[in-house]
Amino acid sequence: MVLDAWHVQVKNADEVFNSLSDKQLSKEIAPGRNRGVYLLGHLTAVHDRMLPLMGLGDQRYPNLHKTFVEAADKTVIDLPTLEDLRNYWKEVNNVLSERFLKMPVNEWFQKHNAVSDVDFAKEPHRNKLNMVINRTNHLANHLGQLILLKPKDAEA
Amino acid sequence: MVLDAWHVQVKNADEVFNSLSDKQLSKEIAPGRNRGVYLLGHLTAVHDRMLPLMGLGDQRYPNLHKTFVEAADKTVIDLPTLEDLRNYWKEVNNVLSERFLKMPVNEWFQKHNAVSDVDFAKEPHRNKLNMVINRTNHLANHLGQLILLKPKDAEA
Numbered sequence: 047m048v049l050d051a052w053h054v055q056v057k058n059a060d061e062v063f064n065s066l067s068d069k070q071l072s073k074e075i076a077p078g079r080n081r082g083v084y085l086l087g088h089l090t091a092v093h094d095r096m097l098p099l100m101g102l103g104d105q106r107y108p109n110l111h112k113t114f115v116e117a118a119d120k121t122v123i124d125l126p127t128l129e130d131l132r133n134y135w136k137e138v139n140n141v142l143s144e145r146f147l148k149m150p151v152n153e154w155f156q157k158h159n160a161v162s163d164v165d166f167a168k169e170p171h172r173n174k175l176n177m178v179i180n181r182t183n184h185l186a187n188h189l190g191q192l193i194l195l196k197p198k199d200a201e202a
Numbered sequence: 203m204v205l206d207a208w209h210v211q212v213k214n215a216d217e218v219f220n221s222l223s224d225k226q227l228s229k230e231i232a233p234g235r236n237r238g239v240y241l242l243g244h245l246t247a248v249h250d251r252m253l254p255l256m257g258l259g260d261q262r263y264p265n266l267h268k269t270f271v272e273a274a275d276k277t278v279i280d281l282p283t284l285e286d287l288r289n290y291w292k293e294v295n296n297v298l299s300e301r302f303l304k305m306p307v308n309e310w311f312q313k314h315n316a317v318s319d320v321d322f323a324k325e326p327h328r329n330k331l332n333m334v335i336n337r338t339n340h341l342a343n344h345l346g347q348l349i350l351l352k353p354k355d356a357e358a
Contacts, residue, residue: 047332048204051339076232076350171203179207179335186339187346194232194347 049146052178055185056139059089062192063135068128075191080119082195083128085188087114090135093142096181099159100174102145107134149174205302208334211341212295215245218348219291224284231347236275238351239284241344243270246291249298252337255315256330258301263290305330 063071063086071082080088091110097103105111113122126134154175157166166172219227219242227238236244247266253259261267269278282290310331313322322328 047327047329047335050327050332051335055339078354079350171206173203176203176206179203183207183211183338183342186342190343190346191350194235198234 048175048178048182052146052182053143055182055189056143059185059189059192060136060139062189062196063132066192066195070195071128073195075194080191082192083125083131084114084119085192086128086131086135087125089185089188090131090138091115092181092184094134094138096142096177097138097145100145100177101153101156101159102142102149106138106141110134146178204331204334204338208302208338209299211338211345212299215341215345215348216292216295218345218352219288222348222351226351227284229351231350236347238348239281239287240270240275241348242284242287242291243281245341245344246287246294247271248337248340250290250294252298252333253294253301256301256333257309257315258298258305262294262297266290302334 066082071086074081075085087110090107091114094105094107094110095115097105110126113125125131155173157163157172158174158177160177161169161172222238227242230237231241243266246263247270250261250263250266251271253261266282269281281287311329313319313326313328314330314333316333317325317328
């Protein structure tokens with residue numbers, strides 16, 4: 047069920063990104079707020095980092111983290127192209143999907159790498175499955191913002 | 203873990219609603235889009251309906267559904283006051299919290315009332331726990347929009 051919810055949100059995000067032109071993605075979701083291109087990079091960077099955090103391999107695009115997580119939008123001038131970002135987004139989610147499928151059931155209940163051994167002993171729910179729950183909500187959160195970039199009569 | 207994620211999102215929403223003045227909640231999240239007051243009513247109506255859908259009792263405020271789910275924002279003139287809506291929101295979530303606590307573990311895996319017996323036989327994951335997962339994502343989705351009502355330097 048948790049993985050289903052993850053895949054539904056990723057699919058919804060794919061549909062939103064595919065429906066938005068580069069021009070639309072370059073706009074702010076609301077006056078003075080993050081642009082679509084920043085949120086695309088932000089979500090890609092956060093999902094990419096799930097690979098090492100969940101013990102599923104190395105990040106594919108480690109450079110994205112600085113630009114799209116540590117830095118705020120419009121503070122970094124030299125961004126990847128939207129074409130590249132769209133491809134990174136798809137690739138990172140495809141890799142995650144494949145690795146999720148191959149993960150043995152018991153591993154889902156093991157600790158992820160963003161929590162220390164000491165904390166995990168106290169809070170055993172901070173496992174890999176829980177990271178997927180949290181990242182699904184993170185994605186849903188930004189997806190609610192991204193649909194604001196669609197023309198109004200196309201809004202869900 | 204699923205219930206934790208639910209409670210985290212409800213708590214985040216409480217904080218956002220508490221931090222927003224009535225005046226701020228009366229504004230649109232982006233030009234031409236839903237107002238904060240509509241989203242407050244919408245989330246309350248959707249959560250209220252979880253009571254009967256999960257077999258946890260009757261809706262407290264069944265009238266909200268027409269105004270805040272069936273109707274779009276700005277098409278209904280006669281809305282409840284923001285003071286009332288803020289109270290309904292708190293009450294509905296408190297009732298849900300109490301009932302969740304009392305629910306026996308096996309019941310979480312029973313079907314909810316928005317799915318037919320036939321469909322549940324085919325899709326046994328459409329249970330009560332799954333409804334909480336979906337509603338958590340629904341809440342996160344709108345929460346990403348509601349924070350746009352905060353002054354920009356207060357944004358998380």
